[in-house]
Amino acid sequence: MTDLLALVVQQSINGIYLGCLYVMVALGLTLIYGVLNQINFAHADFVTVGAFAAFFTVTRLGTKLLGLPDTAAYLLSMVTALGVGAGLGLAINAAVFAPLRERGDELRPLIATIGVSVLLENFQLWLFGPIPFQFDSPFSRETIRIGRIFFTAQSVLVVAVSAVSIAALYAFMKFTFLGKALRAVAQDRETAGLMGINPNLLIALTIVIASALAGMGGALLGPVLVLTPFAGATVIVKSFAIVIIGGFGNVQGTIIAGLLVGVIEAFTVQYLGSGLIDLVVFVLLLVMLVVRPTGLIAERKEENV
């Protein structure tokens, strides 16, 4: 393999891995927007909560209480983070978002997501303190080498979990009654209600799925992030950009945009400089807004989710 080819392959792998991490975060954002027409500013904090849930599952529950080996404890932590994310989403929807939605005001739930974000950040700051936690996945320590190409077992896991999550989400949306009902609510909430679908239940389900994805994303991101109560904030801005580039509320667009941004980032580091990553990504965002404001995949709204 020539030097150039090896470099291109290596950076492509780096970019796909990074893109999958972004997709895991951005999917929940786009899902909520697709169904509720609402941006969830607290999404980053759901990711952080998931990362902490995974961290404590590995370091306390898995290895110490249950005596599991590192790998089993980490896999268990992904399930825990998924559950914690789902539970948190359910609780916050019931306590904050649902009562505000019932008042028929579009703006208040949006503002409430900012409040929830600040609340979660500060609660975690109080609980865990600001000193970074060292969260190492056993899969991060395993480096796989094929010729001159290298990647960690963690990156294989991230790509695999992302692919399974995307496939499961797609199958749920396309082939299950609840998925179809959810798409109906996204298309027209009132008409769906007239057809016997309970929109509130499906909105709650959407928030639960999005939060669960964020939680599991946190478990995958934990060993990559500098784990503090503000950890999620470092990926959320880019995730917003990905959602916009992909087309707000469009799941397929988000996946493509996530991978694209990951690969662009890797090659920006290689050929332009890591300090220019944000510049390149946000220039791309602006170009998309001007040239193709509907995003990479422009579909009718009802097809988005």
Place this chain on the structure above:
Amino acid sequence: MKRALWSFAIAAGFAAAPLAVQAQDKVIRVGVVMPISGPASYFGVMGKEGIDLALDQLKAGVNGYRLQVQYEDSACSPLQATNTVKRLLDQFKPHIVIGEECSDATLAIAPILEQAKVVQLNAGSVTMKLTESGYKYVFRIFPNAEQQSNPLAAVAYNTLKARTAVILYEKTNAGNDNADGFEKPFVAMGGKVLARIDFGRDVNDFTAIATRIASLGKIDVLPTFGLEGQQVRLSQALAQARIVKGGGGSAVQMGSIWLPYGYDQKAGQSSEGYVRIVQFDPTEKRKVVQDFIAAFRAKYGADKVPTHINAHAFDAILLVAEAVRRGATDSESIRDRFSKMKDVEVTTGKITFDAKGQNSDLSVVHFVETQKDLSWKGMNWR
């Protein structure tokens, strides 16, 4: 009417009470501006630990004065630090302000404190601009970028026989000044900098950066200037790419005083062979250091080892107390006493401020190398 008069009298009494207390109680008001929230908030938390410990030891007062401290969160942000300092000046009226930790925020508050003629004692920023801008009320006990980077460059070239370097640094005033501080002398000695790679504080995955470095050819040293969390991830990525010794490569990663004690344990085997300068070394035998460690453990837990951040904050309060011991009673006289300080021994060495307010004594700054068991080995390099 009578009731209204009583109410007025009580209200006036309450309003006058703090003034009366201030007038009777001789205090030196110390504002502490540190990041307590945000990604750099560990600076603020560790700083507060050091300051609280020093205050415990000074409970009896100094020369009849009590040190009154007010903590404010500046979040490592120039904007928030500016607003915080303005509020502090307006409401607390400090005689001296300790802070900030992050260079960008430190630079933002320096002109405000200068204008207010309030002493700024900095214990954590490296940017050259702080003491090179002609401020009369700025003092710094933390070694500046050149004081940290010059010895790194000299050791890289002369001791490690390095001829090629890739400089890694965060995209801030501090990172940039440290990168410049290494590059200029290293190139002047005959070394070659193959690349300067900067990164924002939101970068989490360093694999792409490590891949780029691996494609640059033979690299001897990698001076790195960043916050601890990012440095841990960076070292791990460099080891995975087999660039540094910790991953089976040949390059030596070098670091500065930025990195707190405990980094090696967090980075694991990837930190093996990491060379850095340290100012506060918990293994140092000086009595003041061992007394500090004993007091720190007694207060915060037997298993805790103080970092340089704890130590610098502790020292900052000791210096204020020393100024008061020497007769300082207000901002102007604190400035005067600081200017005349020479060889004041604290946990991070000896303090002698030069004409620009920079501590010029680097006698305890020394090199350590991370060993296979992740312990430090002191190196006799100058």
